[in-house]
Amino acid sequence: MVETTGRNASRPVTACLSSGKGGVGKTSLTVNLAYALAQKGLRVLIVDGDLGLANVDVLLGLQVKTTIRDILDRGADPLEAVIYVEPRLGVLPSSSGVPDLANLGPQDHHELGEILKDICCHFDIVLVDTAAGIGSSVLWFNTFVDYNILVLTPDPTAMTDAYALIKVLSRDYRRQNFHLLVNQVKNEAEARQVYEHLSRVASHFLNLNLDYLGGVPRDASVSQGVRNQVPFIKVAPQSKAALTLFRHAERLRRWASPRPGAHKTAGKAGG
Numbered sequence: 001m002v003e004t005t006g007r008n009a010s011r012p013v014t015a016c017l018s019s020g021k022g023g024v025g026k027t028s029l030t031v032n033l034a035y036a037l038a039q040k041g042l043r044v045l046i047v048d049g050d051l052g053l054a055n056v057d058v059l060l061g062l063q064v065k066t067t068i069r070d071i072l073d074r075g076a077d078p079l080e081a082v083i084y085v086e087p088r089l090g091v092l093p094s095s096s097g098v099p100d101l102a103n104l105g106p107q108d109h110h111e112l113g114e115i116l117k118d119i120c121c122h123f124d125i126v127l128v129d130t131a132a133g134i135g136s137s138v139l140w141f142n143t144f145v146d147y148n149i150l151v152l153t154p155d156p157t158a159m160t161d162a163y164a165l166i167k168v169l170s171r172d173y174r175r176q177n178f179h180l181l182v183n184q185v186k187n188e189a190e191a192r193q194v195y196e197h198l199s200r201v202a203s204h205f206l207n208l209n210l211d212y213l214g215g216v217p218r219d220a221s222v223s224q225g226v227r228n229q230v231p232f233i234k235v236a237p238q239s240k241a242a243l244t245l246f247r248h249a250e251r252l253r254r255w256a257s258p259r260p261g262a263h264k265t266a267g268k269a270g271g
């Protein structure tokens with residue numbers, strides 16, 4: 001559509017939302033952050049990086065024809081696979097119920113990297129919604145992008161799993177910059193507490209300084225949006241969750257301009 005036909009002269013900024021644990025809100029926050037960024041005038045691509053259990057299309061009520069699998073398996077045109085939900089907001093969908101695809105091998109990752117590099121230049125910012133866990137594709141997406149956003153909740157298991165992912169990425173893939181997005185909190189103080197706790201542990205055991213992206217309140221408009229298959233930020237822009245997410249989107253907008261030239265760290269996930 002109109003806004004996305006031009007190729008971006010400079011490289012777009014890329015970020016992925018990961019968590020370790022499932023059900024913490026990665027897909028909901030990816031979709032709604034993307035929507036907020038598109039509203040701010042950026043050309044945004046959501047990549048459904050949950051390759052075996054795709055959910056982005058479900059959250060947006062999309063009819064998917066072509067997926068990442070079709071692109072890899074039969075050379076489908078990646079740009080034709082992109083579905084536009086808004087003039088500036090595209091989705092590159094994945095498949096659901098395809099165990100083989102949940103964790104690609106090194107050759108497929110290499111090909112996917114080339115495809116994404118090509119397609120990404122049509123956008124200003126690319127957000128990848130990854131699967132739960134620390135499988136090879138989750139690790140690969142986390143090394144492909146410029147920014148690693150860790151989504152967690154105050155639940156101790158979510159904190160443990162986020163820490164485990166940070167540990168693997170920093171130890172084995174030399175990633176150094178992690179941005180915490182604390183979802184489903186009672187208030188800002190609770191989000192800060194979660195951040196400070198994980199931050200102390202990461203500093204002590206991994207010698208890492210974690211960055212605080214912010215908190216997102218537990219809010220019925222989020223689950224309502226999921227059930228109705230529409231971004232809550234669109235249908236309930238005055239809800240508590242939407243207002244905080246618009247603020248976090250502003251931070252991401254600043255990442256997109258100016259470009260973070262020196263931000264990308266070395267390291268490749270094998271397999």
Ligand SMILES: Nc1ncnc2c1ncn2[C@@H]1O[C@H](COP(=O)(O)OP(=O)(O)O)[C@@H](O)[C@H]1O
Pocket residue numbers: 019021022023024025026027028029055183184185216217218219220222223224226241
């Ligand atoms: N801030 C929130 N407030 C209320 N419910 C939320 C919030 N964030 C996520 N949820 C709910 O949690 C469930 C899981 O969210 P989802 O985005 O699918 O998680 P993930 O992608 O991490 O598995 C959804 O049904 C959603 O409604």
Ligand SMILES: [Mg+2]
Pocket residue numbers: 026027028050055129130
């Ligand atoms: Mg998900």
